Amino acid sequence: MIACVKTGEWLSGILGAEDAGMQLGILLREKWRLPKKTVHLLFQQKEVLLQGSPVAQHTVTEAGQEIRMRVCLPEPLGIEPVTGKLEVLYEDDHLLIVNKPAGLLLHPTEKAHRQTLDHLVSGYFLQQGIQAKVRHVHRLDQETSGAVLYAKHALSSALLDERLRLSLIKRTYLAFVHGRFTKKSGTINAPIGKDRHHPTRRRVSPGGDPAITHYQVINQYADAAKVECVLDTGRTHQIRVHLSYLGHPLLGDALYGGKPLGIARQALHAVNLQLVHPFGEKSIRVDCPLPEEMLRLERQLEG
Incomplete structure (x- = not known):
């Protein structure tokens, strides 16, 4: 466009x-x-x-x-604004990219949730005089940190949703996982569905939704590895499920078999976001450096 x-x-x-x-x-x-x-x-x-x-x-x-x-009619924010620390990685008239810290829900899943990333973005919109509904384009798990994309008006939202559906928004993650890899890179093409034995867990299932994850081992340690993952799809817990399926659960990810070796939460961070801007076809690349607790983990593994 x-x-x-x-x-x-x-x-x-x-x-x-x-x-x-x-x-x-x-x-x-x-x-x-x-x-x-x-x-x-x-x-x-x-x-x-x-x-x-x-x-x-x-x-x-x-x-x-x-x-x-x-197409930019004033709208209610749609969620109660909360003033707090929000790290903006990129912003223009049409979109906003922010850094979500680990431990913060992206959006409320219950009425009692009053402190989520959406609440903080709503507070930022209010402070900046942006009269638009808060619309996240994709999601991160509560314990996953990193870059999250928001649309700043309805048309931008529609165009970004379409780009996400067509896998035209590249999302790159860094994970620290258990074990030693025999292959330095590969593609995991395995459908993901709900685990009927657990209310929140997902699993690889023939009847699940298509899910594709590309991985590359960046560093191999004694019995752990630093792995880069790029998603073609965006299934719930996709990287966590796929790497566990390979026998390499994330450090700190108890739900999928990981142990808290050097980190108390799942060692997963959305480190990079790349897309073609919906208005003007400009290429955008936003990097989101590893948070301190993952840098400490990396130093520990290297030592």
């Missing part, structure tokens, strides 16, 4: 040669991949403008035309 500038409730940009000669409705739906319902409502409410005037879906585009869309 073209680079867009946010001005109040409107996004505006200039159509390029690659966007010319198409019916505008087709351009928005099929090339820019806006949701059909969103496109229908925008045209119905005369909130798509070319050169400052409302147009119909069948209008044929020309290079150099200014397009404006009213």
Whole structure:
């Protein structure tokens, strides 16, 4: 999609040669991949403008035309704002990437949960005057730390969700696991489903959802390893399940057979996030360094 500038409730940009000669409705739906319902409502409410005037879906585009869309309407935050420490790794008009500490829930799973990452992002939005619903694009387990992506308006959310579904958002994790690897790298393609013997645990199951994890051993220690993992899918507990399935549970991950050797929580961190920006096709790479407790663990293993 073209680079867009946010001005109040409107996004505006200039159509390029690659966007010319198409019916505008087709351009928005099929090339820019806006949701059909969103496109229908925008045209119905005369909130798509070319050169400052409302147009119909069948209008044929020309290079150099200014397009404006009213897609950034003020919204309630959707969750109670909480003021607290929030480490922002990247931000622009359309998206926000923050560092989630270990031990903090990403979003409330019960009414009693009043201190989650979503609550802190809501508080940040309130402080910054951002009138938008809090929308996380993907999730991390409570005891996993690292980079989390948020959308700052509904259209950005729809486009980022589509990129996530198509595996166009690359999420890289670092894990410290038990054991010695015989292969330095590989791909785990094993479906994941619920474990009917445990309320929260997952397991590799033929009837589960497709799940693909790519791994590479970064460092092999005496009886542990530092492993980089990249996800093609985003199943609950995916890395934890897949590495345990290989016989290499995460250090500190008691649910999947790991022991607390040098760390009291599962040794998993979302270290890197890469994506093509939904507005402008700019490549974004955000690094999130290992937290102190994992750096201490690394030093211990090296020693």
